[in-house]
Amino acid sequence: MTASSVSVARPRALTFGNVWLSAVILAVLFIYPFVFGKTMNFGISTLLFAGLAMSWNILGGWAGQTSLGHAALLGIGAYTMTLLATPERVPALFGGPVAPWWGTLIGMALAVALAAVWGALTFRLRGSYFTLSTIAVALVIRLVAINSEWTGGSEGLFMPELPRFFGLDLFDRRVEYWLSFAFVVLTLLVTHLIRRSRLGYALQAVREDEDGARALGIDPTRMKLIAFMISAALTALGGALYAIYLQAFEPHTLLELPISVQIALMAIIGGRTSIQGPLIGAVLLATFGEVFRNVFSSANLLIYGVLILLVTLYAPNGIMGLFARGGQKLGTAR
Amino acid sequence: MDQVAVTAFFQTLVQGLLTGGLYALIGTGLSLIFGVMKVINFAHGDFLAIGMFITLALFRTLNIDPYLSLLVAAPVGFALGYAIQRFVLTRLGDRLGEGSMLATLGLGLIISNTLLLGFGAQPQSINVPYAIKTFSFAGVQVSIPLLVAGLGTLVVIAGLNLLLYRTELGRAIRATAQNPLGAELQGVRTANIQAIVFGMGVAFAAIAGVLLMPLLYAFPTVGENYTTKAFIVTVLGGLGNLPGAVVGGLVLGVIESLGAFYVSNNYRDAYGLIAFLLVLLLRPEGLFGKTVKRV
Numbered sequence: 137m138t139a140s141s142v143s144v145a146r147p148r149a150l151t152f153g154n155v156w157l158s159a160v161i162l163a164v165l166f167i168y169p170f171v172f173g174k175t176m177n178f179g180i181s182t183l184l185f186a187g188l189a190m191s192w193n194i195l196g197g198w199a200g201q202t203s204l205g206h207a208a209l210l211g212i213g214a215y216t217m218t219l220l221a222t223p224e225r226v227p228a229l230f231g232g233p234v235a236p237w238w239g240t241l242i243g244m245a246l247a248v249a250l251a252a253v254w255g256a257l258t259f260r261l262r263g264s265y266f267t268l269s270t271i272a273v274a275l276v277i278r279l280v281a282i283n284s285e286w287t288g289g290s291e292g293l294f295m296p297e298l299p300r301f302f303g304l305d306l307f308d309r310r311v312e313y314w315l316s317f318a319f320v321v322l323t324l325l326v327t328h329l330i331r332r333s334r335l336g337y338a339l340q341a342v343r344e345d346e347d348g349a350r351a352l353g354i355d356p357t358r359m360k361l362i363a364f365m366i367s368a369a370l371t372a373l374g375g376a377l378y379a380i381y382l383q384a385f386e387p388h389t390l391l392e393l394p395i396s397v398q399i400a401l402m403a404i405i406g407g408r409t410s411i412q413g414p415l416i417g418a419v420l421l422a423t424f425g426e427v428f429r430n431v432f433s434s435a436n437l438l439i440y441g442v443l444i445l446l447v448t449l450y451a452p453n454g455i456m457g458l459f460a461r462g463g464q465k466l467g468t469a470r
Numbered sequence: 471m472d473q474v475a476v477t478a479f480f481q482t483l484v485q486g487l488l489t490g491g492l493y494a495l496i497g498t499g500l501s502l503i504f505g506v507m508k509v510i511n512f513a514h515g516d517f518l519a520i521g522m523f524i525t526l527a528l529f530r531t532l533n534i535d536p537y538l539s540l541l542v543a544a545p546v547g548f549a550l551g552y553a554i555q556r557f558v559l560t561r562l563g564d565r566l567g568e569g570s571m572l573a574t575l576g577l578g579l580i581i582s583n584t585l586l587l588g589f590g591a592q593p594q595s596i597n598v599p600y601a602i603k604t605f606s607f608a609g610v611q612v613s614i615p616l617l618v619a620g621l622g623t624l625v626v627i628a629g630l631n632l633l634l635y636r637t638e639l640g641r642a643i644r645a646t647a648q649n650p651l652g653a654e655l656q657g658v659r660t661a662n663i664q665a666i667v668f669g670m671g672v673a674f675a676a677i678a679g680v681l682l683m684p685l686l687y688a689f690p691t692v693g694e695n696y697t698t699k700a701f702i703v704t705v706l707g708g709l710g711n712l713p714g715a716v717v718g719g720l721v722l723g724v725i726e727s728l729g730a731f732y733v734s735n736n737y738r739d740a741y742g743l744i745a746f747l748l749v750l751l752l753r754p755e756g757l758f759g760k761t762v763k764r765v
Binding site: 202257258261264265267268269271272273275276279280282283393394397401404434435436437438440441442443444445447448449452 | 510561562565567568572576577579581582583584586587591694698701705734736737739743744746750
């Protein structure tokens with residue numbers, strides 16, 4: 137590494153990670169199914185959570201608004217797609233089951249609508265109020281899913297027969313891997329695009345100093361709202377893919393607080409001010425979770441607790457922040 | 471309204487007020503911590519779970535009466551809270567706002583998963599003869615353990631008020647809440663005061679756990695539900711407003727009880743959440759008073 141590759145002009149690095157790092161990570165994920173064909177389930181769920189963590193990060197990292205209610209958006213994507221595809225549950229209005237891809241788009245639209253209303257009401261408030269409201273909204277949606285007969289109550293839903301997607305069987309694990317891979321590519325792409333856009337600079341300004349951003353003519357509420365809506369759409373898309381992967385799900389698997397917390401922590405532990413942080417955090421925590429599942433059985437969230445405490449105390453910019461700092465030290469040492 | 475309906479109404483109301491008392495105790499701890507340090511404690515319910523499991527463990531191993539466990543649970547809670555503030559939260563420095571949220575979230579996960587490793591996921595209860603006893607007052611049946619819990623809350627909150635307004639320590643706590651720098655300049659060791667306050671908040675949660683044990687099943691993630699209840703109580707009363715937290719607790723208990731009886735028991739937890747969202751959106755300063763009153 138040469139000294140010139142380290143930005144000296146910027147005293148404080150707001151974002152870490154470049155396009156090359158993304159390309160390397162994607163290359164590794166591309167090779168995965170050819171090498172680890174036997175552990176496809178692990179690969180798919182890791183990719184889905186990586187995509188969800190990056191979707192969360194558009195609001196949680198770039199706009200700096202910590203949501204602990206993203207399970208609600210995940211659930212909306214999963215439930216909408218499944219309910220509309222199930223002949224005996226689809227509302228008469230649709231005149232028959234809706235193909236999963238259209239159902240997913242409808243789910244995404246619903247999630248965006250919810251985010252728009254929810255954000256418009258809560259972004260007026262500062263501090264922890266938004267976070268507290270996200271928990272409450274997610275819990276209300278969870279209670280509705282548990283108590284409504286239409287959503288299958290606490291028993292949940294079974295995935296119906298799905299039509300083929302461009303001739304592909306959606307229940308084939310390889311197809312699911314590539315769809316999840318595409319989901320990760322999409323979220324990564326959106327994050328890269330946001331970084332280079334007006335929106336991205338505005339969001340970083342809002343995150344670092346809301347009053348300062350306002351003085352520059354940025355409307356912080358509007359910016360946060362846009363970030364929330366993009367984040368919601370992508371999270372609902374991930375939810376629909378997760379539902380297909382699970383094939384049967386209940387409120388407990390999709391709508392509980394720990395799911396929201398898990399998604400948020402993956403992004404935060406990886407590094408919320410970076411582009412690839414959430415991706416790295418998700419892969420790392422999924423691997424840790426898998427290893428510790430055998431040791432601690434159901435107590436595998438213990439490792440999340442320990443890691444988040446360590447990261448909060450010693451690495452406020454997450455694992456990517458550590459790398460960036462290490463890189464800078466190397467650079468200046470030369 | 472006939473006699474039966476009137477009795478049923480009062481029955482529900484009393485039930486709600488007594489449960490609300492417990493919520494008040496949990497919310498007061500959270501509000502005290504927020505009022506002095508501006509820290510939102512996401513592990514609050516997990517400290518309650520610790521109180522429950524201490525009671526359970528003492529009962530199982532030494533056959534100690536649940537209420538006597540208070541003598542263990544309260545000091546353990548205080549020591550734990552003191553240590554957490556002293557050795558974890560103070561290290562966050564100027565990142566306290568966001569950092570404390572994440573750190574307490576992590577602590578909560580560590581506590582609940584450690585309990586899971588130690589006690590298993592199975593809900594467990596203790597069998598004491600008075601657990602199902604009730605007494606009747608003008609036709610209204612009151613559960614004895616619930617009444618004890620309500621009275622216990624009253625004693626703790628009265629004690630807290632005496633401490634805050636009648637002692638030198640209380641003056642130091644109020645000074646630290648109002649202006650940490652000013653208090654420090656007046657010779658108050660604010661770091662120590664903050665640790666004491668966090669200890670007290672955690673002790674209140676642990677006490678609530680002990681008082682709940684004869685009434686409920688204990689399981690490692692029981693705290694999650696109570697963290698949410700504590701948030702609801704605190705927001706209803708106004709963040710950091712102690713009398714508000716007491717009224718907020720009672721309001722939550724009554725809303726839940728009446729809603730469960732007259733609307734649908736399935737949505738018991740939803741009524742509080744909806745009230746919470748409405749207050750958050752319409753009156754973020756809480757139901758009472760225009761400005762947020764601090765301790």
